[in-house]
Amino acid sequence: MDVERTALPGIGLQHVFTTAKGRRIGAISHRDGRRDLLVYDRVDPDTCVLTVPLTVEEANALAELLGSARIVERLTELHRQVEGLVSSQIPIAAGSPYDGRTLGDAQIRTRTGASIVAVVRDGNVVASPRPDFGFQARDIVVVVGTAEGTAAAGDVLATG
């Protein structure tokens, strides 16, 4: 895959490439951190038919979606493939007894049989968190197990 890099004087940098299916897409990195998502015409490779301006956060979110956050997507797939296995995303509420305590303290696997496979914090995915991982309010805990196991894990994280 060849990524063409072009300087835009006074604006920033432009990166464009052609996908396997023949579509040209790219991005402009403005000097102040903004990004423009570019989609080119099917027939005329000179003409950009769609420009989506993105703020820094939006660009990061999009990169996450296209990159590491695919772990959640893969889990959902796994869930579909294996009969009887459920993955569930449990938020840590502000009043949760585990806000500020570690993953090891919750003893989820021992108490419910379900496993914590990832934690999503501020849009970033922490895959396979270790027992000393500290929970914070607004974390989203991804749990895999049986339907009963994941429901029990939800209760544990909400009420202790």
Next chain:
Amino acid sequence: MTGQLIELGAIILALGLLGAVSVRFSISPIPLYLLAGLAFGSGGILPLTTSEEFVSLGAEVGVILLLFTLGLEYTPDELVATLRTSAPVGLADLALNAAPGAIAAILLGWGPVAAVALAGVTCVTSSGITAKVIGDLGWLGNRETPAVLSVLVFEDLAMAAYLPILTALLAGAGLLGGTLTLLIAAGTISVILFVALRHGTIVERFVASPSQEVLLLKVLGLTVLVAGLAQQLQVSAAVGAFLVGIAVSGPLAHDARQLIAPLRDLFAAVFFVFFGLHTDPTELPPVVGIAALLAVAGILTKSATGWLAARRAGVAATGRLRAGTALVPRGEFNIVIAGLAVTAGGDSRLGPLAAAYVLILAVAGPLLARAAEPFAHAVRMRRSTAGS
């Protein structure tokens, strides 16, 4: 004193209302500001009496800030890279677009100095309006856009060489005196460019401050001071400010641009009014015909430039047409050049001619750009039906 405040407030409020109109219709405010200046000026419908002094100083600061923020847009590396890669197209652009102005001035019998000034007036594309057109029409990602931006950068660089020459010529310096002034100018520019390119960090370290207030005052003070010194050395204040802008780059340039932008908007608007003030509207009708002819020539020559630049970048016909129309708008710097010429005692018809020329092309340019793609489409359709 109270009269001054009333007039000043009225001018700025009027500019604000005109600015609102330009935002509403998504057009450049420059032609509206010029018209306002014409209305306020001598022979206009609302002649100003007391606030001329402030407007005149404000106009000078406006030119300095326009050029300073222009310099901020580019890093020294970008300028060097553009010089290396785009010199052929850039030189073609200068030759094609300076010619109509120079020829017109000579045919009108205005003399060689006016020819140099008018060449500058017809040549420079308004980077402000063009950037807005490219953004508004979603052309930023198009393949011809880097070529268009390079032409703009090249023109801005050329202006750094052109303005001191014009200043020296306008000062009526003889051959010896003129050569001396040009040598001083070249020396000054080389020193500032050398500091900017090799020791830009020194300037940045001097200016940088965590306090926005301190940063604003330092940046503004340094810019106006260097501009004043450049003027003292006959180099033209505008070029001094442009070079300071180039010397400041990186995150500091970003902060400086945000801080200076509101001031620039205010003083640049004052500058356009000032120019309008010094242009007698009754002198407009005799030059409108010439301005229209020059505008038609300017549209054709800029389209040729854009076509060449885009073709060199390997872009097909539609993109070449877009590049050409994007370069058509003229605006702030054409007026800056005409303003220099008029205040230095050049031919007084130069002012109204430049005003009419910019009024036409600042409005026609963005309209042409909007028409470029439908036009290219129509031509393609006609060709395909003619072919079948």
